[in-house]
Amino acid sequence: MIVTAEISEVRLTRWAAPAATWGLVPTMGYLHEGHLSLVRRARAENDRLAASIYVNPTQFAPHEDLATYPRDLARDLALLEAEGVDLVFTPGDEVMYPAGFQTYVQVEQLTRPLEGASRPTHFRGVTTVVAKLFNVIQPTRAYFGQKDAQQSVVIRRMAADLNFNVEVIVCPIVREADGLAMSSRNARLTPEQRQQASVLHEALYTAMTALLDGEQDGDALRAIMGQTVQTRSLARLDYASAADPLTLQELSQVRGDVLFSLAVFFGNVRLIDNLLVTR
């Protein structure tokens, strides 16, 4: 496994066999089973496999958790090597954002609601770094997790709009035994917060059950999620959404497909989860 922080070494490795297909799993490190599910699928579908580990500062607002985002490079590399990854790109900020950097990729309408409403500069950072990673590695296929549902929609849109020659593949959420979606940020929860954090999953399933029982009113479904979150003393709701899965606009009436999603703070740890219901 080649591990490098240098773009030139990535290109040499990538283009040593131009006809090979390459998968890319972009990550911010501190890998969990969610990441590894992407790695395994990518390993199966491509001749060669690259991963990137980079905690991207441009997708964090100044008050967010960039400094405390969990990191463990040695463990991450051991996990990736065990999965048969060929190339790991581990750039520093001076490689990704050198002095004079001033170019951003912005997806417009899709980035405004949900995560974008709470984190207005977040997706510009995501799309910019993903565009850069696509250009550095030039993968045939790139793998993202449904855990970040809006991110997946935004990246698909960016790849289509800018004609990246990359197939964007979105993989299912991997959950802990109590339903908590796997996330690197889970490591920052206290034991009490961790115990209560399964409420995100519970809220999503409560809303889905209400929908299947006949409740089609969007406001009512959103309220059900919020009320479920309120049953936990340490949880503070950021948003609860019942939206169109393609446009991400809130639905007043749910008659077809719906993306339930929510964001919840436990202290200063912000967790997200979602459930796509297609009928």
Add this chain to the structure above:
Amino acid sequence: MIVTAEISEVRLTRWAAPAATWGLVPTMGYLHEGHLSLVRRARAENDRLAASIYVNPTQFAPHEDLATYPRDLARDLALLEAEGVDLVFTPGDEVMYPAGFQTYVQVEQLTRPLEGASRPTHFRGVTTVVAKLFNVIQPTRAYFGQKDAQQSVVIRRMAADLNFNVEVIVCPIVREADGLAMSSRNARLTPEQRQQASVLHEALYTAMTALLDGEQDGDALRAIMGQTVQTRSLARLDYASAADPLTLQELSQVRGDVLFSLAVFFGNVRLIDNLLVTR
């Protein structure tokens, strides 16, 4: 020569021989000797050569000359075939900007002065379409004209910042016998305007001569250009600049390299020209 409006056909052609080097000359058509100088250099430096012909609507403001921009596809294709071009991409708006399109590439500081001050949405359109063309054709090298000096600086910046695996090559301005820089827009000048349009070149050389004679004051050099333009009855100055060639910031004192540039209206036809002085 393959001529296609379909991205899928471009990709098939481009990747039929993955190890070949490809040049790209992006154009808005109505080709002149300036374009052909890029084509010839690209032809000499690459195994295969692509050109694109697309009048990109996102780089025109609503009041600008999109509708009247000159077009002659049959003549353009004959010229490109005669130069040995392998592939011409001639997309329609429905291919480049299909319904739901909403992703833009923006270079920030470099796009604010000069052309950006007069045309605030122009460069966002340029960088977005060039990013798309880079991704559709995936050239080894892409060729642009120094005639659009700020555009060249902006595209170099975008390619570096987003890590496009493309070498950006900027080629010298090609001029008519009287010094007028070749431009598709020259065709829209009346005979009287055309006769006076050599004043752009004259203003640039007058400023350079003053500089070489010892005038280092930026305001004085800009005034010399403006005064030269005013000697022609049909010319209306938009801006005259003596700027740092890398940052494009106006210089108060010219001690090193300088990019002289200006934009002049003749009726509703807007012409630009520039002269880079390196010492």
